[in-house]
Amino acid sequence: MGRPPDLSALSTCRTTSVFRPRVFVQRFLRDAIAQAAGIQKVMSPHRVRHSSITAALEATGGNVRAVQQLSRHAKPETVMRYNDNRNNLQREVTEMLSGLLEKRGEDQREASR
Structure with missing residues (x-):
């Protein structure tokens, strides 16, 4: 089967490399909405x-x-x-x-x- 994929790039926590899909989706949507609205600051x-x-x-x-x-x-x-x-x-x-x-x-x- 091989090694599991490295998901650390998708990690949403600073202290662990655990991937949290809900948090990832929330942040992705937040950033996408801000970008679409022309907001450059992190919301x-x-x-x-x-x-x-x-x-x-x-x-x-x-x-x-x-x-x-x-x-x-x-x-x-x-x-x-x-x-x-x-x-x-x-x-x-x-x-x-x-x-x-x-x-x-x-x-x-x-x-x-």
């Missing part, structure tokens, strides 16, 4: 959760309490860490300040008439 449950929380903050306009309930974090400070990572946070604040300055300029022009 993990934590990364998906992080992305979901950040997206929820974007969708709710930064409603920390609502996202805290959704994510089941005990403390709002934990959700605030995700809020600080939002990509558009700086842009939102810049637009808000710009709007305030424009309004102030309009108010001053009207007052000087």
Whole structure:
């Protein structure tokens, strides 16, 4: 019969060369889906959760309490860490300040008439 095939290249565990088909298929699918979506980072449950929380903050306009309930974090400070990572946070604040300055300029022009 000969030697059994070396499956160590397919090993899904760092500490053993045991081949686990379920884990292999899960990782293969995870990587294939990420690649199809154009995601270059290695995906993990934590990364998906992080992305979901950040997206929820974007969708709710930064409603920390609502996202805290959704994510089941005990403390709002934990959700605030995700809020600080939002990509558009700086842009939102810049637009808000710009709007305030424009309004102030309009108010001053009207007052000087």
